[in-house]
Amino acid sequence: MDRDFAIDSRLRQYLLGELPERDRTDIETQYFADDDRFEQVLVAEDDLIDAYVADELDAAERERFEQTFLTSAARNERLAFARTLHAALAREGQPLPAIEEAPRWRRRSLLGRQRTLVSVTVPRWALAAAAAVLVLGVASLLVERGRLHDAIDRLQADAGTLAQRNQQLQQDVDNERRRAESARTQPPGAPVTGETGRGSGTPVIATFVLAPGLVRSSIPTNVVRIPPTAALVRLELDLESDSHPGYRPVLSTAEGQEVWRQQPLPARRTSSGRGVILELPATLLMNRDYVLTLSGVTGNRSEEVETYVFRASRP
Amino acid sequence: MRERAFQSYRRSALTQSAFDRLLAALDADREQAGEKYERIRQKLVKFFECRDAPSPDDEADETFSRVARRLEEGEHIEHLPAYFYGVARLVLLECDRQQRREMTARAAAAEDQLDRTVEDSRLPCLERCLAALPAASRELLVSYYAADQAGRIRQRQELAHRHGIPMNALRIRVHRLRVALEACVSSCLGESPMK
Numbered sequence: 444m445d446r447d448f449a450i451d452s453r454l455r456q457y458l459l460g461e462l463p464e465r466d467r468t469d470i471e472t473q474y475f476a477d478d479d480r481f482e483q484v485l486v487a488e489d490d491l492i493d494a495y496v497a498d499e500l501d502a503a504e505r506e507r508f509e510q511t512f513l514t515s516a517a518r519n520e521r522l523a524f525a526r527t528l529h530a531a532l533a534r535e536g537q538p539l540p541a542i543e544e545a546p547r548w549r550r551r552s553l554l555g556r557q558r559t560l561v562s563v564t565v566p567r568w569a570l571a572a573a574a575a576v577l578v579l580g581v582a583s584l585l586v587e588r589g590r591l592h593d594a595i596d597r598l599q600a601d602a603g604t605l606a607q608r609n610q611q612l613q614q615d616v617d618n619e620r621r622r623a624e625s626a627r628t629q630p631p632g633a634p635v636t637g638e639t640g641r642g643s644g645t646p647v648i649a650t651f652v653l654a655p656g657l658v659r660s661s662i663p664t665n666v667v668r669i670p671p672t673a674a675l676v677r678l679e680l681d682l683e684s685d686s687h688p689g690y691r692p693v694l695s696t697a698e699g700q701e702v703w704r705q706q707p708l709p710a711r712r713t714s715s716g717r718g719v720i721l722e723l724p725a726t727l728l729m730n731r732d733y734v735l736t737l738s739g740v741t742g743n744r745s746e747e748v749e750t751y752v753f754r755a756s757r758p
Numbered sequence: 759m760r761e762r763a764f765q766s767y768r769r770s771a772l773t774q775s776a777f778d779r780l781l782a783a784l785d786a787d788r789e790q791a792g793e794k795y796e797r798i799r800q801k802l803v804k805f806f807e808c809r810d811a812p813s814p815d816d817e818a819d820e821t822f823s824r825v826a827r828r829l830e831e832g833e834h835i836e837h838l839p840a841y842f843y844g845v846a847r848l849v850l851l852e853c854d855r856q857q858r859r860e861m862t863a864r865a866a867a868a869e870d871q872l873d874r875t876v877e878d879s880r881l882p883c884l885e886r887c888l889a890a891l892p893a894a895s896r897e898l899l900v901s902y903y904a905a906d907q908a909g910r911i912r913q914r915q916e917l918a919h920r921h922g923i924p925m926n927a928l929r930i931r932v933h934r935l936r937v938a939l940e941a942c943v944s945s946c947l948g949e950s951p952m953k
Contacts, residue, residue: 457808474801475805475839475840476837476840478797481800481801481804482933485804489932490929493903497907511810514807514810515807517803524884524943527880527884528884528903530881531881531884531885532888532899532903532904533903535888696844697844697845697848698841698843698844698847732844732845752848
């Protein structure tokens with residue numbers, strides 16, 4: 444029950460929009476992959492609506508429910524249905540019969556009373572079967588717990604490996620930048636695909652200019668075609684305005700999995716005005732959609748300022 | 759947060775061949791594919807609802823269109839559910855968050871006005887739908903919702919025990935009854951199901 448309560452509580456927070464982005468992504472990834480998980484979300488939604496109808500939400504939850512949950516016609520319709528359902532069931536409702544207490548003459552010790560009640564009402568074979576199911580259930584829970592612990596250990600090890608790899612990649616980027624700096628060419632305008640540093644022993648940097656904002660169209664606006672010879676991909680991220688001393692780039696897949704991030708970088712003059720220039724190893728990018736988020740950093744505060752969506756394409 | 763204007767877009771219609779290819783990618787059996795399509799659609803609508811998209815159904819359609827287009831272009835997609843989620847996130851990013859809130863608040867206010875006009879017919883429809891349920895299902899619903907907050911958990915545990923099922927299974931059973939009732943009421947009212 445504690446686990447059910449924890450899950451319900453988390454799903455309630457998800458439905459009320461109270462979870463941080465990472466947790467929301469986690470829940471969404473799960474229910475897209477697993478129909479049972481999705482049904483849990485729907486059940487939690489029923490419970491939340493029921494609690495609102497019965498006036499059982501605290502003031503903060505109630506306000507949150509009204510401001511963030513009741514934001515679609517479908518949800519309002521569901522609320523209306525819930526109200527009607529409660530009213531209809533109340534009219535039909537009958538109280539559950541109370542559980543009868545064992546007569547006084549049967550109340551010896553607590554154990555004795557239970558044994559007597561059980562021996563009168565439940566056959567022994569059912570008891571044995573229930574006990575076997577309980578033992579199996581506990582055993583499987585323990586196995587599952589062990590498996591989860593192993594999974595956590597593996598994930599932590601993977602995280603450590605990724606961190607090391609990230610460090611190594613960063614060193615590679617720094618090395619390549621130092622070697623290629625003098626060979627850089629920059630065609631004006633955007634978007635462009637450029638290769639720099641041709642020649643034996645000189646790493647190739649493919650340069651792309653990404654426009655900010657997201658334009659809905661049938662064709663992706665930013666397509667980053669990575670030449671096979673490119674070792675580095677330089678991305679020039681146009682900024683509509685430069686109002687922060689630094690900008691932290693975070694690269695994620697379209698599904699929300701973070702693949703790369705860097706310490707804040709200052710904006711620089713670019714071919715199209717002001718922008719942030721970052722370089723990442725070409726091997727990081729596969730044939731898929733990516734979302735690159737820039738957060739403006741001022742002191743201890745940061746705010747998301749731009750989002751760039753692009754599709755990486757390799758021949 | 760920098761404000762971005764929500765830009766209008768052109769949505770290309772899903773051609774029959776694109777739709778067929780999409781279903782085939784979901785499952786070789788067309789019947790199963792149809793069920794999976796419906797399930798993914800529900801998940802997409804839920805995702806867009808929870809993320810304040812102004813028109814979850816439209817955004818879900820757009821997501822389907824884009825995935826179908828990619829399949830028609832010959833892209834091999836290994837794990838379709840995750841791919842749908844990824845595309846949905848991109849579709850969502852294209853909505854300005856501020857405008858999303860404004861538009862959904864306006865939509866909800868308008869629907870609230872509309873809702874009052876059907877409120878009177880809803881109860882008789884629901885009572886008719888309840889009466890059409892098997893007696894055991896009706897009794898389950900009545901018992902499930904009978905207790906007040908103080909005794910609810912204990913009462914539901916007893917109910918689950920009486921039915922010989924775990925608590926979570928009871929909740930899912932009640933949820934499915936509720937979905938069936940909602941569909942019945944919508945049909946009775948002459949509307950399409952909202953879920």
